[in-house]
Amino acid sequence: MDTPTFPVIDFSDFENRFEIIAKEILEACHHAGFFCIIHHQGPTSAQFNRIFEMGEKFFQQPIEEKIPFGRTQIRSQGGYVSLTPEELNGESIIYNLNKSEAFDVLPPFGNQELPNAFLENKQELDTFYKDMHSTVTMILEALSFALKIPANPESGANDYLSSRHRYEDSFHTNFFHIQRYPASSKQAKTTNTKQYHCISNNNSNDNIAKKEVIHTAHADNSTITLLSQKDVAGLQVEIDGNWVNVPIIQDAILVNVGDTLHWWTRGYLKAVNHRVLADPELKYKDRYSSGYFINPKSDTLLAGIPSPFIPSKTPFIEDMTTGKELTFEEYITEKFKRMPYKLGND
Ligand SMILES: O=C(O)CCC(=O)C(=O)O
Numbered sequence: 001m002d003t004p005t006f007p008v009i010d011f012s013d014f015e016n017r018f019e020i021i022a023k024e025i026l027e028a029c030h031h032a033g034f035f036c037i038i039h040h041q042g043p044t045s046a047q048f049n050r051i052f053e054m055g056e057k058f059f060q061q062p063i064e065e066k067i068p069f070g071r072t073q074i075r076s077q078g079g080y081v082s083l084t085p086e087e088l089n090g091e092s093i094i095y096n097l098n099k100s101e102a103f104d105v106l107p108p109f110g111n112q113e114l115p116n117a118f119l120e121n122k123q124e125l126d127t128f129y130k131d132m133h134s135t136v137t138m139i140l141e142a143l144s145f146a147l148k149i150p151a152n153p154e155s156g157a158n159d160y161l162s163s164r165h166r167y168e169d170s171f172h173t174n175f176f177h178i179q180r181y182p183a184s185s186k187q188a189k190t191t192n193t194k195q196y197h198c199i200s201n202n203n204s205n206d207n208i209a210k211k212e213v214i215h216t217a218h219a220d221n222s223t224i225t226l227l228s229q230k231d232v233a234g235l236q237v238e239i240d241g242n243w244v245n246v247p248i249i250q251d252a253i254l255v256n257v258g259d260t261l262h263w264w265t266r267g268y269l270k271a272v273n274h275r276v277l278a279d280p281e282l283k284y285k286d287r288y289s290s291g292y293f294i295n296p297k298s299d300t301l302l303a304g305i306p307s308p309f310i311p312s313k314t315p316f317i318e319d320m321t322t323g324k325e326l327t328f329e330e331y332i333t334e335k336f337k338r339m340p341y342k343l344g345n346d
């Protein structure tokens with residue numbers, strides 16, 4: 001069998017080519033669960049690089065400067081995720097099981113306390129955030145259309161999914177995760193090799209030595225995630241049981257289905273495992289990536305999408321059979337209860 005290729009979807013002339021693009025998105029979400037968009041109207045690589053520069057400025061400081069911004073509970077909102085176990089006021093800071101440190105930026109209108117590296121570029125950051133969300137809206141509208149969900153009877157918009165992920169409702173659910181994997185020449189030795197537990201199946205024949213994996217195989221919790229990797233490759237996605245390398249394409253944005261959308265569409269749209277391997281370049285160069293994790297409003301019922309593609313009845317994930325339909329808040333609480341170990345919200 002041929003090795004699957006990574007889906008690339010061209011967003012040029014979006015309005016006129018809407019139906020074609022929508023179909024391609026649906027096919028990619030149904031099959032690969034992962035794709036990248038090119039010629040889109042969202043942030044460019046140059047804009048992402050500016051955000052990575054802000055991250056770099058923050059990360060390169062001594063740990064004492066970063067600790068005051070630490071995230072201290074599994075579900076806490078925003079802030080610094082450390083590479084090593086650290087404490088803030090006697091509480092453990094959430095630290096990364098992967099070989100990376102991270103900073104989670106919340107949507108701009110919530111007044112998150114930000115370190116200077118971000119605060120001094122607040123306006124640029126806010127614009128970037130909004131632009132990212134506009135891209136999310138375009139993708140969700142296209143998906144609603146391709147899933148044949150009836151349009152809004154008042155406005156005619158395909159807003160079934162996007163109206164449940166409105167920018168102005170997103171403060172407590174969405175976050176932008178900026179991540180730095182230090183060059184291996186600078187890495188301290190860590191002994192932690194625990195894996196994320198995730199709901200999606202992992203049928204992979206994964207015989208890669210653990211030491212080469214710098215972000216273990218997992219599916220995201222989100223509805224969808226918008227990802228970007230800078231300069232140093234290494235991201236792989238599991239498609240049809242094969243690990244497929246995700247190319248770095250100038251100005252492309254990666255998109256993937258998360259567990260919430262997988263559950264919500266009863267498995268029609270797939271949250272697939274992905275991981276990061278140490279690329280040879282990582283020896284000398286830090287690797288940066290970012291993820292914008294989109295979640296629905298807390299009271300959104302994750303059931304009953306009026307689409308002919310989606311059977312209305314649960315259950316399909318054995319683990320999560322509860323006998324009743326769940327809101328996002330109930331679903332995520334239930335999910336975290338069942339997960340022996342979970343880091344951050346991604
Ligand atoms: O670093 C990457 O390229 C991927 C990161 C990722 O999958 C995540 O943060 O959920």
Ligand SMILES: [Fe+2]
Nearest residue numbers: 219220274346
């Ligand atoms: Fe991920």
